[in-house]
Amino acid sequence: MRLTFRGPVLLRGGGCELGRLLALALREEGAQTCSDCRSEEGRAACAADGLTVLPPAEDAAPEALPERCRAVCGAYPAHFVDLRHSRLETLLAGAAPDELEAWAAGDVAERARALRAVTRAMLRTRFGRCVFVSSAATERPAPGQTLYSAAKAAGEALFRGVGIELAGKGITACAARLPWLELGRGRVFLERRGEAARRAMPAGRLPDPSEIVRALCWLTSAEAAVVNAATIPLDGGLSSRKAGA
Amino acid sequence: MAMEGESWPRVRAVLAEIFDRDAEDILPETLIMGDLGGESVDLLEIAVRLNADFGIPVDEDAAFLKSLRYLLAESREKGIEPEAALRAAYPHLSAERCATLAREAARPQAAPLLCAADIAAYAAAARK
Numbered sequence: 001m002r003l004t005f006r007g008p009v010l011l012r013g014g015g016c017e018l019g020r021l022l023a024l025a026l027r028e029e030g031a032q033t034c035s036d037c038r039s040e041e042g043r044a045a046c047a048a049d050g051l052t053v054l055p056p057a058e059d060a061a062p063e064a065l066p067e068r069c070r071a072v073c074g075a076y077p078a079h080f081v082d083l084r085h086s087r088l089e090t091l092l093a094g095a096a097p098d099e100l101e102a103w104a105a106g107d108v109a110e111r112a113r114a115l116r117a118v119t120r121a122m123l124r125t126r127f128g129r130c131v132f133v134s135s136a137a138t139e140r141p142a143p144g145q146t147l148y149s150a151a152k153a154a155g156e157a158l159f160r161g162v163g164i165e166l167a168g169k170g171i172t173a174c175a176a177r178l179p180w181l182e183l184g185r186g187r188v189f190l191e192r193r194g195e196a197a198r199r200a201m202p203a204g205r206l207p208d209p210s211e212i213v214r215a216l217c218w219l220t221s222a223e224a225a226v227v228n229a230a231t232i233p234l235d236g237g238l239s240s241r242k243a244g245a
Numbered sequence: 246m247a248m249e250g251e252s253w254p255r256v257r258a259v260l261a262e263i264f265d266r267d268a269e270d271i272l273p274e275t276l277i278m279g280d281l282g283g284e285s286v287d288l289l290e291i292a293v294r295l296n297a298d299f300g301i302p303v304d305e306d307a308a309f310l311k312s313l314r315y316l317l318a319e320s321r322e323k324g325i326e327p328e329a330a331l332r333a334a335y336p337h338l339s340a341e342r343c344a345t346l347a348r349e350a351a352r353p354q355a356a357p358l359l360c361a362a363d364i365a366a367y368a369a370a371a372r373k
Contacts (some may be wrong), residue, residue, distance in 0.1 A: 123294075
């Protein structure tokens with residue numbers, strides 16, 4: 001089944017390993033992709049993979065995202081995947097006040113601003129498909145993941161809200177909760193706790209990143225518009241299994 | 246309600262497209278909520294289209310008279326003439342229109358009063 005993409009796919013936080021794999025898979029499906037990376041390292045990694053990247057901009061505010069995408073791709077984003085997240089993992093009571101302010105600004109407010117800007121651009125053509133990459137930890141965080149899970153929960157709520165508010169205008173959205181993956185910062189965790197993680201999975205193994213990427217590809221496409229205002233577990237059954245069973 | 250200038254036909258075209266009506270059916274006095282069944286998401290779409298098509302920033306509060314009732318209640322509390330309060334908040338509207346709004350909004354159970362001409366007036370003023 002060939003998937004449909006009605007315009008550029010903008011990947012926010014697209015410099016991470018998962019973002020790059022997803023962009024490459026989307027391109028194989030015929031999509032025009034555009035990766036937005038916070039760091040020079042992310043931009044370089046995308047460039048090394050041959051991916052189109054938003055160049056650094058003087059105005060890097062979330063509100064400028066659609067225009068920056070248009071400057072590179074010739075059109076406003078029609079599809080949007082948000083993978084960005086900060087690295088902050090700490091006990092809530094151990095976080096410094098200024099860390100909490102930065103967390104709220106970066107992991108919650110900026111996401112809302114980016115989603116607002118992108119969906120306003122999508123309103124012009126009355127089509128848009130938005131996907132938020134969330135985590136199985138949203139519902140069941142480990143100690144130290146309180147802020148991470150709270151921000152993911154906020155992201156899920158934002159994307160669900162867009163799906164409720166704008167579906168009548170052709171803009172749909174969903175979130176996908178991923179399990180541990182042998183990619184990026186997940187790889188670091190799995191080096192220490194890989195066996196326990198595999199035992200927690202009903203299949204006794206972690207999903208291959210390519211399995212997750214295929215599912216995300218479909219969720220990003222126009223064909224998945226019926227999956228709207230919903231949070232989908234793409235976790236191999238991890239979140240459905242009784243702990244320790 | 247007479248309309249002049251190039252803003253009106255363009256605003257009318259935007260409204261016709263958003264509400265899937267013939268442009269000829271949209272009159273200056275057409276009520277966005279009452280006649281066209283507009284909702285908040287439609288106002289958002291109108292704002293986006295005005296911004297894109299006219300190249301103007303859109304203050305949705307002013308363009309869509311969102312604070313009309315609040316302004317009138319506040320003017321009563323502060324002893325300010327309602328029409329004067331509306332003229333200050335909505336400089337794009339005529340004195341006559343502000344007087345009408347103040348009068349009509351004071352009626353119990355008054356429906357939302359935003360009409361097509363109000364939006365065209367906002368667009369025309371913002372383009373100047």
